[in-house]
Amino acid sequence: MILDLETLGDAPPRPRVAVIGAGAVGIVLAVALARKGVPVLLCESGGRTVDPAAQALNDAVVAGRAHTGIAEGRARILGGTSTLWGGQLIAFRDIDFAPRPWLGLEGWPFGRDTLAPYYEAVATMLGLPLRSDDDAAVWSALNVSPPALGPDVEFVLTRWLKEANLARMFARELAENPNLTVLLHATATGFEASGGRIDSVTLRAPGGRELLLAADDFIVASGTIEASRLMLAAADARPGLPWAGNMWVGASFQDHLDVRVGTVHPIDKKRFHDAFDNIFLKGYKYNPKVALAAHVQAAERITNVGGVFTFESSFTEHLGNLKIFLRAMRSGGVPPNLKAMPRHFAALAKMWWPLIIRYLRDNRAFNPADLGIGLRLHVEQKPLRESRITLHPTRRDANGVPLAVLDWRLDGSELEAMARFCEVLAPVLERERFARLEVDPRVAARDPAIFAEARDTNHHCGGLRIGATAADGVVDADLRVHGTDNLHIAGAAVYPSSSFANPTFTAMALALRLADRLEA
Template sequence: MLLDLEDSQVEGPLEEDVVIIGGGAVGLSMLADRVRRGERTLLIEAGGAGLENRSQDIVRSARSTGKLHEGVHIGRFRLLGGTTHFWGGQLGRFDPIVFEPRAQCDGLGWPFTRADVDPWYDAANTLLGMDAAISDDSGVCAKAGAQLADDPGLDYFFTRWLKEPSLAVHFAQDIASPLATVLLHANFVGFAPLPDGRHEAVVRTLGGKEVRVRARAFVLACGTFEIVRMLQQPYVGGEAAPWNANPWLGRGYYDHIDVIVGTVRVADRKRFDSLFENVFLGGYKYNPKLKLSEAVQRKDGLLQACGAFIFSTSYKENAENLRHFMRSLRRGKLPANWRELPRHFIGVARVALPMVVRYLRSNRAFHPRNAAIQLRVTTEQVPVTQSEITRGDERDALGLPVLSLNWAVDGREIETVAACAENIRDLLAREGIATVDLDARVTARDAALLEEGDDTNHQMGGARIGADPATGVVNPDLKVFGTDDVYVAGAAVFPTSGFVNCTFTAIALALRLNQKLRAAHG
């Protein structure tokens, strides 16, 4: 059931057993899981059902210092469904080594293993409608005819992509359930303490209407930046909250770093395409990549990294725009710039026939022979304390201090980037598939190359899991230290990350948290 706080008929106080703050990938997954188990839930979303400039102004007010981080502005969306309206829907599990304490991550590790998380990955897979996808990479290889020689330094693998990336669309029936209450335009502005030791949440519209919400458990699922910013807020009355002084709150922020490391000259086009073009089977997309093996990571003390090939074509922008048009039409909306549609059709028409033939005959994506190809490496980042989210001096439209990010990159990542790039170069050369001309700064291990790297909108850290308040912000059950009724769900709690998109792991941990809430709060 959808309600809008801007509607004059919606009045407080509101109360529910569990209140989820944030309606993005993690919050909606938690909501859907609870609804399907017959559990009433209130979800609070800062934005509306569609994207609105006035809500996005909160995002635009953020400040970024240190290394350029575009995701602080362009990787965050305040509407029901959040960033899932704009991502591709890529899913991948963290490798087992990510959960282990590693010297290359200054000894940081997780309080549980990959085996502990696997049941929740499986549950998330089912919830997201991915059970029919091929789960093992060898099965994809067999169907796609993709065969690559074993290499001790690299593993060939696939990420899997959702059929419907917008989780607001995917979970539409759960949102409409009488067990679910979704409150739009309700900006969470802080907690207030209650006499019994519990808390109530204060939510406010941009127009100033304010209500209070009570629950037995609150879950902050509003994205890494907002989770940290809200935990840094004192109580709405001005007094300090018990978690405000946690030494790790806001510290150790990190992202993945994308670096273009070289250009590719293909020698065996048929084999190259069979290995590295996207595969489509049963309506699911499988994206092939190469990653550093766990063996070489352990032997050489490397971080996690993977390589992918980027095809640059003149029609790519037109094809992407057409994809957005078609997605909008499927949802019953006509895009505002629909008059541009003929131009995009013309741009794609030149390659439409071979694209369709390639898709139908080989279940593959199509790239013209004249496409420029680059090798891009995505590397894990070492979490460092000086990479930090803080509250700025300015105030936003809600009267809250704006978010300020100082993104710091350690520099040790360059060794991992170089090792990944060189292993891929050598493998393709040995197999006679392609020649990779690497940037000279790669072979020189010049950390300055990392400054040209982009963030990937995979915002993590700032409220890491720890054994106690001296080592983290939340405990292994994701409960905030210093309270019995405030929890965090999202990538903000990750101590380390690997290189894989963080959303699938965040959803898996959120489903695990749902079980913990049932045990703790009924």
Template sequence: MIRRREDFATGSVIETDVVVVGGGPIGIVTALELAKAGVRVALIESGLEHQDPVTQDLAVPASPQNDYFHLRSEVSVRRQLGGTTALWGGRCVKFDPVDFEDRRITAHAPWPINYDDVEPYWQRACDWAVCGRAAFNAREIPEIAHRDMVTGLPDDAVRTSDLERWSLPTRFGRTYASALRDVSGPEVWTGLTCVEIVTTDEGDRVDHLVVKTLDGRVGTVVATEYVIAAGGLEATRLLLVSDRRHPGGLGNAGGHLGHWYMSHVVCRVAVAQFADDSVIHAHERDSEGVYVRRRFTFSPQLQRRLGMPNAAVWLVNPPISNPEHRSGALSGVYLALISPIGRFLLAQAIREQHIETGLAPQIGAHLCNVLRDLLPSMGFAVTFCYARFLRRGRKAPGFVVRSPDNRYLLQYHGEHLPHWASRVELSSERDALGMRRICTHMCFTEADYEGVRRALGQVDAHLREHAVGHVEWLSDDVEELIHRDLKLVGGLHQVGTTRMSETPDGGVVDRNLEVHGVKGLYVASTSVFPTSGQANPTLLGIALGLRLADRLVAARNGQFSVDRTVTPIHRRGGPPHSAGASAVS
């Protein structure tokens, strides 16, 4: 059942078994899994069922926000039911076993769990994301296993068979609306913001939550267990402001709350020149119609030997804003994105990455490209528009045009190494509900920059060894290019600020996501990751939400451990009804 803020009266008390704060993908999955198991659940969402600018303003950081690397909140997060999946492209990637290892480059940020703790949840997470089977290597998919990304290039220390998968894209608020409205589902409250977690006088467990509406109504939520799934920054903010009996915030005994803020190192600083056109440059589809993309990745042995951050590299189009690419298709897309309809075609953050150059648009040159390539451009427009916007079911996640000279720009997507100075902190400025706004300080280290050079150098060596191509840098000043590109992506992924640890001295939550020192309070958010890996965090966040739901259900059933053979709510394939380094900032 979905209730709205108009249904909430001042002084109301919501009583339930488990309250989940935050209606993004992790919160929705956790709440529905618990409700399916018969647990009484309340799901509290600050936003509405649709985008609302007044509610969105609650997520705005303090002004002026001088963080060079951090995107504006209106393009990086969304306060509404379904959360930021309303902006999500749908890319699904699992974390690798090496991410959970005790590595030298992340020795100050150990995971208290290992890969085996999350491996049983990948398929269920894929089911919820609606991205098909949990197969992330081309050799596991018979219909594409016989093809190589580059003919004559084997998997070795550098690999080309690892995949990313793409969801519908799945808008969780829309996809699971019927399940959330079902009388047997959770009690969902929209337009209700949790502004404080109040503990007992002893401070060792939660007494209640304080919730408010934007029109001034105040009430409380009382439960047995409390799950904070409000997104990376908002979960951190809520713990920080709940300092009535815990100076510095809940779970901050070790001083880690808000620190170790990570996103990813994302940049385009080199091109791959291939010897011929025997290259799989575009997305493929498996037998279920799910889009997948091959990438250059690096073996754990190579990562350990060279001390490399985990990373992936894939082929992308040249900058579409520069008409020198001479592609009618790319110029046509650029003209569409800068037109009044452009904001309806792509999420704003992604759109800005493609069109923001700091220079005046060269519209005439782009029109010349389209006219010169008119028939192929028209064919591309019809085919892609159908696949992206009109076809029922799965939408094409994007496109890469074939290069006539076998030359492709490379996208690096790598681990952002944890650094103490990269942080989130409270300001003195307050939002419309009286909560203190946050300031972010995103830092990257020289080790992050060196990771880019090392990874692309390994790709170059691998291509040359097998005589299939080579890598060329776009500039002698690679660091300047990385610095420029990072400005466009910081804050899209929000990791590390409530990190999990074995002891309170090392982090904020324990291996089961329970806040150190506060029984019954859990954080189900990507902010609990001690490291960021090469993967975007959504799929692992969902997997950890599933793991937490299983644990809470098992505890209520008197079980001492989670039964890993638990049947998913629905069938596969469809929805259910580095410290010490110099910082660069």
């Protein structure tokens, strides 16, 4: 059942669990609990479609390094940021959970083996046809051998969902599961507590209507930045809340750095494309990536690095102009650059046939790369306590909640990881006759000027990290907020470190693990 706080008649039945935030993590968690027979109320700040008033609640201030994702990477809508992402899934590796003293990390309170069954449960829930860690099965289905890159570079395949928007994927259950109620336009603004127990959360609609929602358990799954802001603002308004004095609330914010570090010149074009072109099987996409092996990372005392080859082509420009043309025709407008359209159509006509042949014959993408091939890196940020989210002292949103202030900081150590990755990868590519890697001179020289071109990736992590005690973090190994009996945080906000991988798969796996604990 889907309700709207703005137009709500009677208050919804008291749920056993209230989930705050209907993005990828909140939806997976709420659906999993409802399937177990647990009554759940899933609260979403936005509506079914983009609502400017709701989206305006994301207004924030960037005080440190420029960060576009604080605006572009957050969505207040049923489905949350799953309405924005491409649906890419990649699990964290063993080293991501292990102690890494060279980064000041004591490790997660559990290893990858603890999450392994939950990765597979998420993959099954989302309809993936092959195990998330079985790359060999993908290559076997193609009847080819996987690329050999040696012991220092790992070859990995990321999985992509057919339907990335989880509100659409689970539309029927969100509307019809008798154990699940969705409440739209319901923004959480604070908590009421008795000692260590949360009694209720205050929900506010755009028109000002408020609802004090009681439940047995509460889960904040509203995204890294908003979850940190809610916890900070709630403690600011109620200094007696258990986490009010916790120095880790808002601290150690992380994002991945995305940067083009070199140009790739294939030696054997067929060999290169057979290794690194996207794979399509039964309608699912698999994206080849390369990553620095864990033993190299440990020996070099650096952060995680993963790389992807980007095929730069005028095909993208021609296809973009075709979309603009068709959009204008549908709306009855005058297409821009009409005189250039024959050139775009002619260029696309030359590419359609090889594209179709490559797809049907080889189950691969066709990448003409007439503008070159680049190597882009996703680099794990070293966690820094001073990289953090705080509250603005004077500016507030329409609900009276202080705006978030993001002070995103780096210490520059990521540059060494970028340079060493290129130095390890280049001879491997050449030895195996894949390609010659021409590394950006700034990377080779360890010149911090390259950071000016490194952008954030909308992979927000940290702010409410896991720690054994309140002196070490905000939540315990079961994602329960220290000092409380029934408040949990779900999502990448709890990560003490961030790997190089998209954080969503691991966040959903943690959500299913939490669902098991709440069911017990």
